[in-house]
Amino acid sequence: xxxxxxxxxxxxLKKFRKYVAPALVATLLxxxxxxxxxxxxxxxxxxxxxxxxxxxxxxxxxWEDFPALAGPALETVQIASVGTVLGAVLALLIALAxxxxxxPHRAVRELARGALTAERALPDLIIILFFVAIVGLGAFPGxxxxxxxxxxxxxxxxxxxxxxxxxxxxxxxxxxxxTRAQIIRYAVLPQVFPSLIANTLYRFDVNIRMSIxxxxxGAGGIGFNLVMSMRLLRxxxxxxxxxxxxxxxxxxxxxxxxLRRRVLGQEVLR
Amino acid sequence: MLTVKGLAKxxxxxxxxxxxxxxxxxxxxxxxxxxxxxxGKTVLLRCVNGLTAPDSGEVVINGDGGPQxxxxxxxxxxxxxxxxxxxxxxxxxxxxxxxxLENVMTGRLGWINPSRSLLYGFTDQEAERALEALEKxxxxxxxxxxxxxxxxxxxxxxxxxxxxxxxxxxxxxxxPVASLDPKNASAVLDCxxxxxxxMAIIGVFHHLDIVRxxxxxxxxxxxxxxxxxxxxxxxxxxxxxxxxxxxxxxxxAAGQ
Amino acid sequence: xxGTISLGTGRRxxxxxxxxxxxxxxxxxxxxxxxxxxNAAELGxxxxxxxxxxxxxxxxxxxxxxxxxxxxxxxxVWWGILxxxxxxxxxxxxxxxxxxxxxxxxxxxxxPSRAVREAVRTLMxxxxxxxxxxxxxxxxxxxxxxxxxxxxxxxxxxxxxxxxxxxxxxxxxxxxxxxxxxxxxAxxxxxxxYGVLPQVMPSFIANTLYRFDINLRAALxxxxxGGGGVGFxxxxxxxxxRYADALAITAVVLVMILLAEKLSDYLRRKIxxxxxxx
Ligand SMILES: Nc1ncnc2c1ncn2[C@@H]1O[C@H](COP(=O)(O)OP(=O)(O)OP(=O)(O)O)[C@@H](O)[C@H]1O
Ligand SMILES: [Mg+2]
Numbered sequence: 001x002x003x004x005x006x007x008x009x010x011x012x013l014k015k016f017r018k019y020v021a022p023a024l025v026a027t028l029l030x031x032x033x034x035x036x037x038x039x040x041x042x043x044x045x046x047x048x049x050x051x052x053x054x055x056x057x058x059x060x061x062x063w064e065d066f067p068a069l070a071g072p073a074l075e076t077v078q079i080a081s082v083g084t085v086l087g088a089v090l091a092l093l094i095a096l097a098x099x100x101x102x103x104p105h106r107a108v109r110e111l112a113r114g115a116l117t118a119e120r121a122l123p124d125l126i127i128i129l130f131f132v133a134i135v136g137l138g139a140f141p142g143x144x145x146x147x148x149x150x151x152x153x154x155x156x157x158x159x160x161x162x163x164x165x166x167x168x169x170x171x172x173x174x175x176x177x178x179t180r181a182q183i184i185r186y187a188v189l190p191q192v193f194p195s196l197i198a199n200t201l202y203r204f205d206v207n208i209r210m211s212i213x214x215x216x217x218g219a220g221g222i223g224f225n226l227v228m229s230m231r232l233l234r235x236x237x238x239x240x241x242x243x244x245x246x247x248x249x250x251x252x253x254x255x256x257x258x259l260r261r262r263v264l265g266q267e268v269l270r
Numbered sequence: 271m272l273t274v275k276g277l278a279k280x281x282x283x284x285x286x287x288x289x290x291x292x293x294x295x296x297x298x299x300x301x302x303x304x305x306x307x308x309x310g311k312t313v314l315l316r317c318v319n320g321l322t323a324p325d326s327g328e329v330v331i332n333g334d335g336g337p338q339x340x341x342x343x344x345x346x347x348x349x350x351x352x353x354x355x356x357x358x359x360x361x362x363x364x365x366x367x368x369x370x371l372e373n374v375m376t377g378r379l380g381w382i383n384p385s386r387s388l389l390y391g392f393t394d395q396e397a398e399r400a401l402e403a404l405e406k407x408x409x410x411x412x413x414x415x416x417x418x419x420x421x422x423x424x425x426x427x428x429x430x431x432x433x434x435x436x437x438x439x440x441x442x443x444x445x446p447v448a449s450l451d452p453k454n455a456s457a458v459l460d461c462x463x464x465x466x467x468x469m470a471i472i473g474v475f476h477h478l479d480i481v482r483x484x485x486x487x488x489x490x491x492x493x494x495x496x497x498x499x500x501x502x503x504x505x506x507x508x509x510x511x512x513x514x515x516x517x518x519x520x521x522x523a524a525g526q
Numbered sequence: 527x528x529g530t531i532s533l534g535t536g537r538r539x540x541x542x543x544x545x546x547x548x549x550x551x552x553x554x555x556x557x558x559x560x561x562x563x564x565n566a567a568e569l570g571x572x573x574x575x576x577x578x579x580x581x582x583x584x585x586x587x588x589x590x591x592x593x594x595x596x597x598x599x600x601x602x603v604w605w606g607i608l609x610x611x612x613x614x615x616x617x618x619x620x621x622x623x624x625x626x627x628x629x630x631x632x633x634x635x636x637x638p639s640r641a642v643r644e645a646v647r648t649l650m651x652x653x654x655x656x657x658x659x660x661x662x663x664x665x666x667x668x669x670x671x672x673x674x675x676x677x678x679x680x681x682x683x684x685x686x687x688x689x690x691x692x693x694x695x696x697x698x699x700x701x702x703x704x705x706x707x708x709x710x711x712a713x714x715x716x717x718x719x720y721g722v723l724p725q726v727m728p729s730f731i732a733n734t735l736y737r738f739d740i741n742l743r744a745a746l747x748x749x750x751x752g753g754g755g756v757g758f759x760x761x762x763x764x765x766x767x768r769y770a771d772a773l774a775i776t777a778v779v780l781v782m783i784l785l786a787e788k789l790s791d792y793l794r795r796k797i798x799x800x801x802x803x804x
Binding site for chain 3: 029030033037040044051079082085125129130135138213220227230242245246
């Protein structure tokens with residue numbers, strides 16, 4: 001047995017650093033996490049029959065509940081759409097201040113960018129709970145929360161889109177004596193319109209799911225019906241709510257997908 | 271109409287581009303500006319309508335409101351001046367996603383009530399004027415196409431129509447026919463030429479035959495100063511001086 | 527004569543077209559504004575509500591200050607943070623592991639058969655349609671309240687997206703190296719191991735880290751519906767009107783999120799940077 005050549009030694013060391021050490025760390029972390037999470041395969045196995053039984057209890061869904069669920073379902077969609085539109089309008093205004101080429105001043109731009117970044121860092125749950133605490137229960141806090149939650153992401157995407165516009169038409173508008181607002185209206189917005197719409201529609205998809213969750217904290221919509229039915233162990237009711245939620249999510253996604261494709265499709269045609 | 275006096279402009283790196291440019295243009299004149307590529311013709315035109323601020327010297331416009339200095343003005347005053355100075359950019363600079371008609375109508379932006387223009391757009395009268403202007407430059411049939419679908423020559427003509435809608439008394443044209451074939455080029459120039467009845471036109475041109483045929487005067491720029499200012503029938507030795515010694519820079523016979 | 531007449535009608539037609547164009551524009555805009563207003567009214571939104579809420583808002587913000595750092599001394603909150611982090615980490619890991627297998631089974635160029643591929647694809651698409659709320663509510667019945675349920679919900683919730691992205695990455699892998707392996711007599715498994723995986727691992731890892739960022743935020747939500755973690759403490763503090771407590775917890779949560787994002791960013795750059803170098 002001889003000592004390995006220095007080159008081979010280095011190779012071993014490199015391999016250790018690259019694969020073995022991270023694997024060790026990951027294993028340790030996983031072990032720790034599973035302890036904290038109280039991972040219990042026994043409980044999972046024991047729960048399986050309960051899960052099967054749950055499906056038994058859920059079937060058939062209570063068909064007579066569907067008409068009563070239509071209202072909350074509609075409310076969920078309304079909260080999501082109104083919240084998205086409010087958020088998008090707010091985001092548009094902030095983005096105008098945050099885009100380097102449109103912002104009235106450097107300081108304004110940094111401020112707006114900072115606000116957008118801060119909002120994105122803030123977890124949505126905190127915003128939702130905050131609005132529920134201020135305004136109380138109902139759709140209003142839900143709408144406000146969704147609007148604020150959307151601002152950070154949409155504002156950044158909008159501002160980036162603004163910064164990427166072709167500057168030449170803006171100059172042409174300035175040369176005919178247009179005001180800053182007119183330049184934005186006639187030279188900037190036409191250029192970014194498809195991307196604004198596509199991003200807003202994408203955010204609508206996100207907001208539909210969040211709007212379903214809003215019901216849990218009492219901010220209106222069908223999530224409330226689902227949680228209540230589950231808590232009261234009325235599983236057939238719950239299943240009806242789940243079915244409505246699934247249809248809602250899929251329908252909204254299809255719709256926004258179709259609209260997005262239409263808006264962006266015009267681009268591809270050119 | 272336009273007086274440029276002692277205009278100087280340095281590049282951002284400090285190198286002087288325009289050093290001392292002075293000339294005067296009156297209504298009815300069709301002035302050709304020529305000079306080597308990169309000599310600062312575009313910069314000069316941009317100084318005239320205030321898109322670029324000169325380092326020194328002055329640009330005075332004598333339009334509808336008495337003599338007014340362009341450089342130094344900002345905001346509303348500058349916009350008021352600009353709305354009657356038409357500019358045709360080297361690359362047309364249309365808003366690609368708007369229709370041709372809308373692009374032309376944006377020429378009215380300096381005239382119409384800003385808050386109305388933000389919401390609704392333009393009235394039928396403006397559309398009618400835009401169509402007239404498009405007809406004048408021979409592309410009325412394109413009115414409802416998206417600007418991005420046009421060819422370069424078509425774009426250039428739409429840009430001319432847009433400038434016409436400003437009712438300008440001074441029209442700055444940066445190589446307006448550079449991307450047109452000879453037939454289209456003469457068509458466009460034929461419609462520019464009669465406009466000199468109401469305005470002064472300053473155009474950048476590279477073809478001697480065009481300058482001879484349409485312009486009333488030519489201004490040659492070299493090394494940041496006016497090297498020639500006189501008849502459109504520019505003598506060959508002047509050309510050689512302005513363009514340096516290589517005659518290839520002046521495509522005398524090109525285009526016809 | 528003829529010419530002028532035809533020109534005139536042409537212009538009229540063009541003007542009509544212009545009018546129609548703007549009418550359509552106005553109608554669409556009007557309809558959207560109307561829809562928005564109608565929906566807002568239906569939800570009981572009004573400027574009055576907004577204005578009335580404002581003093582309330584200020585009062586609440588005032589009540590939050592100064593934050594009650596005392597809540598952090600008990601260890602409860604720190605345990606909640608640890609639970610949330612563990613749920614997100616373990617859930618992402620488990621979800622990624624399952625997605626790894628499902629992704630291979632769902633990729634057109636790696637799946638053992640069309641039927642398997644279609645089945646797995648459908649399964650993943652179905653999962654993407656199910657909101658995490660539904661998943662956690664069902665899981666709570668199966669394994670009871672607590673972080674285990676939350677962790678499982680995160681794992682299941684990640685599979686749809688990660689599996690789909692992984693499958694797409696595999697399908698987009700450069701086929702030439704695979705062919706050369708095949709021609710050298712490698713088995714299907716070997717081709718995947720030595721031809722496909724090296725190509726798609728960077729994107730898989732990047733997506734997994736990205737999903738971890740999402741899951742950490744989702745883990746906060748799960749606390750509210752019985753999934754354990756600091757989200758529960760936050761919800762409790764808010765519903766018991768302990769706003770100063772809530773602010774202190776919020777501060778810690780924010781720091782946790784920012785640090786976690788920094789870490790995942792660092793890892794992403796480090797791991798993918800290495801891959802690119804090779
Ligand atoms: N904003 C700017 N920043 C830096 N350099 C500039 C800027 N604008 C113009 N220049 C430079 O100034 C010089 C003159 O430019 P200008 O566009 O006026 O040339 P031109 O005479 O119009 O040439 P051409 O016939 O090719 O259009 C060029 O060298 C150009 O690179
Ligand atoms: Mg030029």
